[in-house]
Amino acid sequence: MSWFGKAGYVLDRAVGLVAPGAGARRMDDRAKMEARWEKRNYDAARIDRYGSGWVAVNKRPDETDRVYRDRIRARARDLERNNGIAQSVLLAMERHVVGTGLRPQAKILDADGTENEKLNREIEALWEVWAKPKNCDITGHDGFYGLQRMMVRRMVTDGEIYPILTAPEDGFIPLQIQMMEADALATWMPRAKDKRIVSGVEVNEYWRPLAYWFYRDDMETSSFGRTTEAVRVDAGRVLPMFVKTRPQAVRGISQFAHVMGNIRDSGEYMDAELMAARIAACFAAFIKTGSGNTPSIGRNATVQDALGRDKNVTRLEPGIVNTLPDGADVEFANPTHPNTGASDFVALQQRLIGAGTGQSYEVVSRDVSRTNYSSARAASLEDEEGYKVLRQFMVERVLEPLWEAFVCACVLSGKLNIRDYFQRPDVYNRCRWVPPGRQWVDPLKEVSAITKEMEAGITTLQDVCASKGKDWREVLEQISREREYMTSLNLGGLAGSSGIGQEALSLMALDNGKGE
Numbered sequence: 001m002s003w004f005g006k007a008g009y010v011l012d013r014a015v016g017l018v019a020p021g022a023g024a025r026r027m028d029d030r031a032k033m034e035a036r037w038e039k040r041n042y043d044a045a046r047i048d049r050y051g052s053g054w055v056a057v058n059k060r061p062d063e064t065d066r067v068y069r070d071r072i073r074a075r076a077r078d079l080e081r082n083n084g085i086a087q088s089v090l091l092a093m094e095r096h097v098v099g100t101g102l103r104p105q106a107k108i109l110d111a112d113g114t115e116n117e118k119l120n121r122e123i124e125a126l127w128e129v130w131a132k133p134k135n136c137d138i139t140g141h142d143g144f145y146g147l148q149r150m151m152v153r154r155m156v157t158d159g160e161i162y163p164i165l166t167a168p169e170d171g172f173i174p175l176q177i178q179m180m181e182a183d184a185l186a187t188w189m190p191r192a193k194d195k196r197i198v199s200g201v202e203v204n205e206y207w208r209p210l211a212y213w214f215y216r217d218d219m220e221t222s223s224f225g226r227t228t229e230a231v232r233v234d235a236g237r238v239l240p241m242f243v244k245t246r247p248q249a250v251r252g253i254s255q256f257a258h259v260m261g262n263i264r265d266s267g268e269y270m271d272a273e274l275m276a277a278r279i280a281a282c283f284a285a286f287i288k289t290g291s292g293n294t295p296s297i298g299r300n301a302t303v304q305d306a307l308g309r310d311k312n313v314t315r316l317e318p319g320i321v322n323t324l325p326d327g328a329d330v331e332f333a334n335p336t337h338p339n340t341g342a343s344d345f346v347a348l349q350q351r352l353i354g355a356g357t358g359q360s361y362e363v364v365s366r367d368v369s370r371t372n373y374s375s376a377r378a379a380s381l382e383d384e385e386g387y388k389v390l391r392q393f394m395v396e397r398v399l400e401p402l403w404e405a406f407v408c409a410c411v412l413s414g415k416l417n418i419r420d421y422f423q424r425p426d427v428y429n430r431c432r433w434v435p436p437g438r439q440w441v442d443p444l445k446e447v448s449a450i451t452k453e454m455e456a457g458i459t460t461l462q463d464v465c466a467s468k469g470k471d472w473r474e475v476l477e478q479i480s481r482e483r484e485y486m487t488s489l490n491l492g493g494l495a496g497s498s499g500i501g502q503e504a505l506s507l508m509a510l511d512n513g514k515g516e
Contacts, residue, residue, distance in 0.1 A: 061249035062198050066187070069159070069199075069253055073182060075264075076157045076254040083267045085353060085364070086256065092363045093156050094149045096387045099436030101145025102395070104403055105471060107430040119418075119428075126173075126410055135172040137179075147177060151241055151398065152390070156357075158182045160242035160252035162212065163398060164233060165405055175409040177402075182251075184218035186230035201250040202232070209235045209250060239398045259356035266349040270342070277337040288329045358386040373442060384438065395433050404429045437469030 012030060016023025045051075057064075079086035104127060106120035130136055131144035142150065147163070154161035160182045167174040185200030196203055202211040213230040242252025256263065347365065354364040360379040362368050368376060407429055410416040421428050453459040465472040 061246040062251065065249075065251065065253050066199050069182075069251065072254050072257050072260070073158050075260060076159075076256040079256060079260065079263050079267075080157050083263055085266055085350060086263050088364055088366065089256075089353065089357050089359065090153050090156060092359055093152050093357075093390075096363070096383065097152050097390045097394070098145070098148045100469070101148055102391065102399060102433045102435055103145075103469075104399075105432045105434055107432050108428055109430065123407065123410070123416065126415055127406065130172055130175070130406065136175075136177055138166055138168070138176045144177075147179065148394070150179065151394070154179075154181065155241050155243070155252070156255045158252075159254040159257075160240065162214075163239045163241070163402075165237045165239070165402070167409075173406070173409040173413045173415060175405055178219075180214060180218060184214045185251075186213040186215050186228070188228065189213045189230055199251050200230075202235075203250060207248045207250065209238075209240070211235050212238045212240075239401055241394070241397050243393070255357060259353045262349050262353050262356070266346055266353075269349075270346065273337065273339055273342050276339075280337045285330055288331060359383055377442075391433075391435055399433050400431070403431045434466050434469060434471070438467055 012023060012026045015026055076086075080090060104124065106123045108116045108119050108123075110116050133143045133146075134140050136144045137147060151161050151163065158181060162180040162182070162184070164178040164180055166176045166178050168176050187200045189197040189200055196205075197213065200213045201209050202213065203209055212233045212235065214233060216229045216231050219231050219233075243255070244252075254260075347361070347367075350365045351361045354361050357364070360383050362371060362376065362379055363383055371379070404425070407416070408421070408425070411418055411421045418428055450459065450464055454461065454464070460472075461475070462472040465475050
């Protein structure tokens with residue numbers, strides 16, 4: 001109840017003490033007025049005793065998040081370090097969104113609309129060289145596909161990650177990636193003259209980022225100790241990776257924020273259960289004496305504690321037969337731990353955590369004991385739809401701009417000879433990013449279904465190969481080479497035993513293992 005309502009009730013009681021009739025009429029009128037308030041259009045907007053404790057405010061995204069962003073990020077990192085469920089969520093994201101890496105396929109077309117095979121292969125060959133750790137990572141530690149996994153992990157845990165494009169003078173090409181964490185943003189930067197800076201991000205009047213301000217100490221090492229000096233980095237060089245859920249948002253927040261309480265509670269619950277089980281296991285029996293005399297059961301011994309004091313210890317060993325004194329009785333412990341309901345509680349928490357992070361229980365817990373083929377396939381398809389969204393987000397925010405910078409750097413360094421690149425950049429920047437191969441639940445059933453789809457003309461070999469993380473041209477070329485080799489060994493019957501599409505699908509089925 002608000003202070004205004006409380007004051008009204010106090011006034012009603014005061015009037016009732018002086019003039020009971022007037023006080024009663026005031027109470028009746030107040031009850032009628034509250035009954036009218038109860039006739040609301042939305043139950044979610046109730047302000048009675050059921051909803052009075054739910055206080056919420058409407059603010060701009062940064063005003064809502066900036067007060068709690070650092071604290072939530074620190075707690076998410078603590079869970080990442082110390083909680084197995086949080087680690088399972090992150091590993092699942094890495095494994096399914098990126099896996100072995102989203103790989104590019106150049107799609108440059110000639111004037112007649114056919115693919116320029118020579119130029120596409122040349123660019124892809126340069127990419128494979130550049131994607132090595134010494135060429136793409138400014139620290140020289142991770143290859144580009146390892147950086148992809150880091151991007152996903154940091155986006156989920158920290159809520160944001162900021163890859164910066166740099167131009168080294170002695171690199172394979174004038175392009176490298178410098179990964180900057182959210183802590184590196186100079187959030188203290190005020191609103192300077194003619195500049196609007198929000199939590200370290202300089203924006204224009206439409207909230208479009210113009211530049212990012214990073215601490216110099218995080219951009220480069222310094223021998224003068226840590227300072228608060230900030231460096232302005234143009235937005236064209238920064239590839240911010242965070243999920244934007246509101247139009248004016250310029251920063252992200254940890255995706256663990258929704259399930260952080262469940263993750264921590266599960267970890268502490270399991271610690272408590274383990275401690276209770278250990279304590280219960282320490283008590284084997286309790287000896288009750290009626291006379292107060294020292295009981296005689298087991299083997300009595302004297303040991304010294306850490307302070308050198310004598311301590312009586314009774315040990316139970318197999319095969320002991322003892323006679324109890326008069327009035328003595330033995331009550332053996334019946335521990336109730338481990339709790340038989342612990343697994344169900346943890347499973348429920350894992351379901352809630354998986355739902356909050358867009359994943360199924362089976363993916364988060366790695367427990368498939370409660371599933372069959374139909375339910376496993378349904379969960380896998382639903383999970384895959386969520387991973388597709390994250391992949392598309394990653395392609396649009398990071399990979400496509402990076403590919404354009406890569407092709408441009410190859411042209412500028414002379415690695416590629418494309419004379420009209422700067423007149424027609426969109427023609428030469430065409431690229432398709434292929435995700436890692438997805439394992440089938442039942443290879444035989446999947447191959448049978450896909451074969452029928454290809455026969456009906458509702459899918460292509462290119463799409464099927466892409467779902468397996470393969471290049472359809474490389475698959476056909478490999479089949480051709482194998483046919484030629486089998487023919488050279490007088491195995492011509494095997495070489496022509498099946499169609500191209502079916503043979504390609506058979507090869508991919510073998511990669512998954514035999515279906516049961």
